[in-house]
Amino acid sequence: MGDVLCAWCGALIGQSGVDHSHGICRSCYRELLRIPDLSEEALDGLPFGVIVLARDGTILAYNPAEGALAGREPSAVIGRHFFTEIAPCTSVQEFQGVFREFCERDDASRTFQFTFHFPGGPVQVQIVFLHRGADVAVAIRKRVDPVA
Numbered sequence: 001m002g003d004v005l006c007a008w009c010g011a012l013i014g015q016s017g018v019d020h021s022h023g024i025c026r027s028c029y030r031e032l033l034r035i036p037d038l039s040e041e042a043l044d045g046l047p048f049g050v051i052v053l054a055r056d057g058t059i060l061a062y063n064p065a066e067g068a069l070a071g072r073e074p075s076a077v078i079g080r081h082f083f084t085e086i087a088p089c090t091s092v093q094e095f096q097g098v099f100r101e102f103c104e105r106d107d108a109s110r111t112f113q114f115t116f117h118f119p120g121g122p123v124q125v126q127i128v129f130l131h132r133g134a135d136v137a138v139a140i141r142k143r144v145d146p147v148a
């Protein structure tokens, strides 16, 4: 039995073997599920990264927290293609493949871990996909290191 930490906030969820939602605690998950209903202004105020992608990968929104994480100016990336122009490290099955799959399904969310290869070095992140109308909101947070 080991401690299970929330992959989003780092809070102790419980012990392994105990039922939990995607490795994310209930209160974080509830917050994440609100993202599709938030205005772009509200998205900009969130403390973690959010990118809204059209199904073809065009960036529709990119909040300042994601800009800070990736070292990019949101205004410089909106309207460009995420997988080919902005984050080519994501044009792999583990990210773009999951994205395509998610677009075809009705699942409320999809959660997985990924490593971004930023110019400053690799950054391990937790990713949550959510449907936002016909588009997809991608919530991104630096992974909380498990306490040894």
Ligand SMILES: [Zn+2]
Pocket: 006, 007, 008, 009, 010, 011, 024, 025, 026, 027, 028, 029
């Ligand atoms: Zn949490």
